[in-house]
Amino acid sequence: MACKDSKIVPKDDYRxxxxxxxxxxxxxxxxxxxxESNGLRNRLIHRYNGLEDSIAFESIHxxxxxxxxxxxxxxKWLKSHL
Numbered sequence: 509m510a511c512k513d514s515k516i517v518p519k520d521d522y523r524x525x526x527x528x529x530x531x532x533x534x535x536x537x538x539x540x541x542x543x544e545s546n547g548l549r550n551r552l553i554h555r556y557n558g559l560e561d562s563i564a565f566e567s568i569h570x571x572x573x574x575x576x577x578x579x580x581x582x583x584k585w586l587k588s589h590l
Contacts, residue, residue, distance in 0.1 A: 521546045
C-alpha cells in the first residue's frame with residue numbers, strides 16, 4: 509500500500525523494501541528487518557536448508573521489536589498521507 513500510494517510500482521518483496529527505503533518511508537533498521545523476515549519466510553515456506561524450529565523461533569523473537577517499530581513508522585506515514 510505504501511508503495512502504491514507513493515507512486516512506486518510494486519515489484520517483488522525485496523525491491524518493494526528497497527523502494528520504500530529509497531523514498532525514505534522506512535529507515536535502514538526496518539529495511540534490514542523486513543529483508544531478514546522475508547528471507548526467513550521463504551525458508552519456512554519452501555523448507556530451504558532444513559531449517560530448525562528453534563532457530564526460526566529465535567529469529568522471529570529477535571525481529572519482533574523491529575516489527576513494532578515498523579508498525580509505528582507506517583502508522584505515522586498513513587496518518588500524514590490520508
